[in-house]
Each structure stands twice: as C-alpha cells, then as structure tokens.
Amino acid sequence: MKTIAIKSIIGALLFVLGSFVLYSLNSTEELESPNEKEDKAHPTTYKTIEVNGVDIFYREAGDATNPTILLLHGYPTSSHMFRNLIPELSQEYHVLAPDYPGYGRSEQPAMANFKYSFHNMSRIVEGFLKAKQVNRYSIYLMDYGAPIGFRIAAKYPERVASLIIQNGNAYDEGLRDFWIPIKKYWADCTLENGKALEGFHSPQGLKWQYTHGVQDSTRISPDNWHLDLQHLTRPENNDIQLAMFYDYRTNVPLYPKWQQYFREYQPPTLIVWGKNDYIFPADGAYPYKRDLKNLDFNILDTGHFALEEKGDEIAEHILRFLKKHDIK
Numbered sequence: 001m002k003t004i005a006i007k008s009i010i011g012a013l014l015f016v017l018g019s020f021v022l023y024s025l026n027s028t029e030e031l032e033s034p035n036e037k038e039d040k041a042h043p044t045t046y047k048t049i050e051v052n053g054v055d056i057f058y059r060e061a062g063d064a065t066n067p068t069i070l071l072l073h074g075y076p077t078s079s080h081m082f083r084n085l086i087p088e089l090s091q092e093y094h095v096l097a098p099d100y101p102g103y104g105r106s107e108q109p110a111m112a113n114f115k116y117s118f119h120n121m122s123r124i125v126e127g128f129l130k131a132k133q134v135n136r137y138s139i140y141l142m143d144y145g146a147p148i149g150f151r152i153a154a155k156y157p158e159r160v161a162s163l164i165i166q167n168g169n170a171y172d173e174g175l176r177d178f179w180i181p182i183k184k185y186w187a188d189c190t191l192e193n194g195k196a197l198e199g200f201h202s203p204q205g206l207k208w209q210y211t212h213g214v215q216d217s218t219r220i221s222p223d224n225w226h227l228d229l230q231h232l233t234r235p236e237n238n239d240i241q242l243a244m245f246y247d248y249r250t251n252v253p254l255y256p257k258w259q260q261y262f263r264e265y266q267p268p269t270l271i272v273w274g275k276n277d278y279i280f281p282a283d284g285a286y287p288y289k290r291d292l293k294n295l296d297f298n299i300l301d302t303g304h305f306a307l308e309e310k311g312d313e314i315a316e317h318i319l320r321f322l323k324k325h326d327i328k
Contacts, residue, residue, distance in 0.1 A: 001153075008223045015211075042090040044083075048105075051127040054114070054283050057105035058082065058098040058128070059083075061090035067161060068134050069318075071097035074143020074167075076201045076209075076241065077228050077305075078104025085307055088315035093322070096137075098128050102240045103231055111236060116243040118144070118251055123150035128254070136161055139328055140318075141168040143280065143304070144244070147251040154254075154261040161327045162268040164318055166306055167280045170258045174284020186249040189230070201232050201241050213276025213303030220308050262291035270296045270321040272314045274306035296321050 044061040059079045069089055071082045079097035089095050099106035100121050101114060114120070125148055129137070138161045141149040146168025153160045162290040175183075183194040197290060199205045208223035212268065230248040231237060262269075269292050273285040282299055298317055 005311065014039075023265050026195035027142070042087075042205055045091070047067055049128065049131050051124050051131055054101050054109055054124065055107040056098050056101070056124065056128055058096060059086060059293075060094075060096055061086050062092075062094040062290065064094050066092060066094045067142060067322075068094045068137040069164075069322075070125075070129070070134075070137045070149075071095065072138045072142065072149045073097070073099070073103070074305075075143055075244065076206065077224070078106075078226055078231065078234055080104060081176065081305060081307060082140075084311045085318075086311075092319070095133070096132060097127075100124065100148075102234075102237060105231075105256060108231070108234055108237065108240070111239060116240045117247040118147045118151070119243075122148045126152055127156075132198075135159055138162040138164060138166040138322065140166065142166045143168060145294055146170060147254070149250070149256045150261070151254070153267070154258055157261060157265045157267070160265075160267050162270070162274070162322065162325060164270045164321070166206075166272050166314070167274055169280050169284045170262075171284055172252070172255065173287050174280055175252070176281050176283060178279045180244055185246060189246055194245075197242060197245055198238060201228075201238070203229065206232075207232025211281070211303070212278055212304050212307060213274065214309050215301060216309070220305075224305070224308065237260055259291050260280050262288070266292065266294050267326040268294045268296075268321070268327070270298070270317060272298050272300060272306065272310075272317050274302040274310070275283065275299045276302060277304040277306075279304050296324075 042063065043050065044059050048326055050054050061249050068273060071079065073317050075121065078099045082097045086095050086097060094096045101124060102108040102116060136159050139149045139153060141163065146165065150170060179298050181196050185197060203225065206228055210224050214220060269288065271288060272286055273282055275282040285299065289297065300306055300310045307314060
C-alpha cells in the first residue's frame with residue numbers, strides 16, 4: 001500500500017511539474033510573440049538631403065513601399081516632436097519627418113540668401129518629396145506645419161491620401177488672444193513690436209509652450225525646449241523667427257482657398273486637437289466641421305504639443321483612422 005501511495009504522489013507531482021513547464025512555455029510565447037509592435041517596428045534613420053540648395057535633415061522609418069505619412073512640425077521645434085510617434089506609425093507605414101531650414105538639424109541659410117517665409121518653406125517640403133520620389137502621402141499638420149502642408153495639399157490635391165490635423169489652423173476663429181501682439185507686428189513691423197514677441201522662444205517661453213494646458217507637467221521632458229534652444233540660439237535665428245511671425249500674415253488670406261479645397265476634394269481628415277492650447281485654441285478646430293464631411297473629430301484634454309502627453313492615444317487614433325479609410 002505504501003508503494004502505491006508513493007507512486008501516486010510522485011505521479012501527481014510529475015503531472016503538476018509538467019503542467020507548470022507547459023504553462024511556462026505558453027506564457028513565454030504569449031509574452032514574446034505579441035510584442036508584435038517591436039517585431040514589426042522599423043528603426044528610425046537620420047539623414048540629410050539637398051533640397052533647392054539647402055541641406056535638409058529628416059527622420060525616416062518604415063518600408064518605403066508602404067503608404068507614406070509626411071509629418072510636418074510646428075514652431076519653434078523640429079522633427080524631434082515626432083520621435084515617439086514615428087516608431088508607432090512605421091510598423092505599417094513609411095514615415096518621413098523633415099526639419100525646415102533654420103530648425104532642428106537642417107541647414108540655416110543666411111537671411112540674405114534665403115527668404116524665410118511660409119511659401120518658401122512649402123517649396124522646400126515640396127522639393128523634399130520630389131527628391132524622395134514620393135507622389136502620394138498623408139500629411140500630419142501641426143502649428144506651422146498647417147500653412148506649409150495646406151499650401152501643398154491645395155496645389156496637389158490628387159496626391160493627398162488624407163489629412164491629420166493637430167492644432168493646425170485654417171480659420172479666422174482660431175486666431176485668438178495669443179495672436180494680438182503678432183497682429184500688432186503685422187500692422188506695424190517695428191523693432192519694438194518685434195521685441196515683444198521674442199519671449200515666446202526664450203527658455204521660459206518655450207517651457208510654457210510645452211507645459212501650459214497639460215494635465216501633468218512632470219511628464220513633459222525638459223529635453224524638448226533644451227533641444228529647441230540649440231537652433232533658436234544660432235546666430236541670426238531670432239531674426240528668422242521674427243520673419244516667420246511677420247510672414248504668418250500671408251497665410252490668413254489663403255484660408256478661403258484652403259477651405260474651398262476641403263469642400264471640393266473632401267480628403268479623409270482626422271482631427272486630434274489639444275483643447276487647452278492657448279496658441280491655437282479649440283475654437284479653430286470646430287470650423288473644420290463646416291467644410292469636411294469625411295471628418296474624424298477628437299478633442300483631447302491637453303495643450304499645444306499634444307503628442308508629449310497624449311502620444312499613445314494620438315497614435316491609436318491615426319492607425320484606426322488610416323485603417324478605416326484603407327489609406328494606400
């Protein structure tokens with residue numbers, strides 16, 4: 001009887017041990033395999049290409065045979081703002097994020113040799129796409145990226161697969177209190193009126209842009225504004241920023257043209273807008289509903305640089321939106 005009992009106990013122990021080993025193997029498979037994100041992710045590469053005689057730095061990731069997403073950064077930053085979004089999108093898309101001349105790691109031509117204007121920036125981006133041989137793309141438009149991207153979209157509507165708009169303006173309603181001193185500069189381009197705008201790209205002004213309106217400022221990395229300062233403190237860069245502030249006035253008369261483009265071509269459009277943004281408040285998001293029928297509209301509880309706090313949520317919105325519309 002003792003022998004039978006011992007055999008039974010040993011058998012039970014072996015059964016439990018075998019089950020545990022089998023469970024451990026299955027668990028390992030579950031943990032390792034749907035790290036599908038990492039399996040599918042493409043490394044981001046960092047390159048420079050000459051466009052219209054200017055060396056343009058850009059980030060690229062993903063299979064170039066997949067649909068392209070062009071990421072256009074805002075003021076006063078660079079393609080660095082997309083550093084976390086790019087790996088998420090590159091799993092299924094080809095992603096390009098250039099720095100404009102005078103921003104990030106792109107060349108900063110002297111103002112005597114290069115006109116810092118939104119028209120010229122759009123020509124650079126247009127030339128960049130041509131150099132990369134990209135003829136169809138979705139565009140992520142943020143802040144300055146909006147008037148640059150809308151110029152291209154309105155010029156080549158057949159090339160635009162979709163629009164992703166994050167705190168990027170195309171309506172008068174979106175130019176509120178932040179724009180009062182800038183409009184004063186438009187009306188009277190004096191040294192005094194320009195001086196009043198320099199605080200926006202001072203260290204404190206930069207920190208404010210990143211942290212104002214966020215839910216938790218401790219989640220916003222100071223690396224953001226410290227990296228921005230690397231290009232903002234180059235010789236002549238302050239004057240470049242003032243030139244861009246002054247030239248922003250040329251975007252406003254184009255709003256009706258861009259709105260007509262929305263109405264006529266009805267590009268599938270995703271809006272992911274930080275509602276607490278003081279620079280481009282949500283007042284500028286709602287008018288898109290007037291002109292776009294194929295609109296996925298999302299207002300997020302964060303500030304101007306919404307990717308810093310809501311990056312995962314925005315990535316999910318983008319991937320869902322592109323899949324829904326079978327963007328190719």
